[in-house]
Amino acid sequence: MKLILSTFPDDTEALVPWLENQLMSSSLGILVMELAAVHGASSHIGLDEVLGGSEIEVLQVGLKVLGKEQIQTLLTNSHLLWDLQEKIYAEGAEYWTRCHAHASTDPKWHKLQSVISGASRRQSSRSYRQRLLTGVLAAGLLLLGYLLGNSNRLRPNSLPGEWGWNSPTAFAEQGSKREYLNDLARTAEQWFNQRPETGQTLAQRLLEFRQGCSKLLFAKHQPLPVEDRRWLNERCQAWSREIDTMVLDLETDSDPVLVREATDQLVHKLAGTLRERANQ
Amino acid sequence: MSDEKLAIEIARRSDSARNWQVAMSLFEELHHRHGNLLHAFLASRTKPNDCDDLYQLIWLKVWDKLPEQFRDGNFRAWLYTIARRTIIDHHRLARDHNTIPTNAEVSVEPDNVLLQQERASILANCLQQLERKEREILQALFSGQTYAQITQTWSVSHSVAYKMVHRAKGKLKICVERHLQ
Secondary structure, eight states: OOOGGGGOOSSHHHHHHHHHHHHTSTTHHHHHHHHHHHHOSOOOOOHHHHHGGGHHHHHHHOGGGSOHHHHHHHHHSTHHHHHHHHHHHHHOOHHHHHTTOOOOOHHHHHHHHHHHHHHHHHHOOOOHHHHHHHHHHHHHHHHHHHHHHHHHHHSTTOOTTOOGGGSTTSSOSSSOHHHHHHHHHHHHGGGGGOOOOSHHHHHHHHHHHHHHHHHHHHSOOTTSOHHHHHHHHHHHHHHHHHHHHHHHHHHTTOOHHHHHHHHHHHHHHHHHHHHHHHTO | OOHHHHHHHHHTOOSSHHHHHHHHHHHHHHHHHHHHHHHHHHHTTSOHHHHHHHHHHHHHHHHHHHHHHOOSSOHHHHHHHHHHHHHHHHHHHHHHHHOOOOOOOTTSOHHHHHHHHHHHHHHHHHHHHSOHHHHHHHHHHHTTOOHHHHHHHHTOOHHHHHHHHHHHHHHHHHHHHHHHO
């Protein structure tokens, strides 16, 4: 089992992204407990009281609108993080979902689909013929999906490991600076398409990401002015070093889940940096 | 198409095979949009073993209740209302069956309370094993204080504070993880 607080950032600027990431993670319950153990009994203060007039802004643009004292109150009254999570999930704007992409829902959907189909068959008063037709259609759709899925996998430009900046189509040769940098941010976020659980699979994924960084460093970035190319290369060198550290951490027996979460934060950070530059 | 439009279209489903298929594909889109966050929401509040079952149960409720209970308004707010109620019902059932004495908050499953109490107790003990200054500085950091505040309060330089924090974090991590193994 892991200690989430061991990933608590030193840098107060990194604290807000870290906390946002925790709010979007499935291990928030553990963090709430750890903070409660560190700070002892919390007061009966309510979330509305802490957020004050900032609630709508928080839902729109994240925790960066909160003052230092408000963040401190959330950390020392950690049960409020549960309430905040629920509010964000139910009412948060695109910021929260865009910045915190997640893995595919496909496996869960297939399971759910079969349960719904079963329940509906039991409840439905439809004729046998209709059900048969539905079944044939569903089977046809599944078969079509399977064939399409396989045909995608068989395409020569989607070999294993070729995703993100490591994909052959990652770097456009034309377009505006804005489009180019936004595309790079979007492509980097393909990191979230898989959620490796073991050290070995995570290391593999990190190495693929690192290879993408290397490709980015050698790419020509034709849509970018010279100054932006230089900036991008400097940033990418820093990101590469961070990824190297993640791989080293993994190889020295660090918890894969913690390393994956640290990488999630890095990807959020780099995608945000790219988007910010795109808008300059 | 917005969540609300998708929900209304799904709610209008009829028994015809074609219509049902359309509703299912729209439902898949809703599931795709909200599945992962809902799963994270559940995982933060329930035992891993129950999480997947509750997840399915909630989506089944959404599918069943859409035609009669969803009129308009915010689909996500409606989804999380169902999720919250389902978790509360689940906790209530677990309490009735297990008779675990609980002062649990609604957000935490009774079985988890025992586990979490154990974790909390281990963490508190490990904190106590740190030197007093290390412990206080670490608590300050975990409450969101900056290094500037820490150096001022404890009259130490930035580099000393940094070293103390990292040493304390390392000790705490080793201590907690050793006890949790």
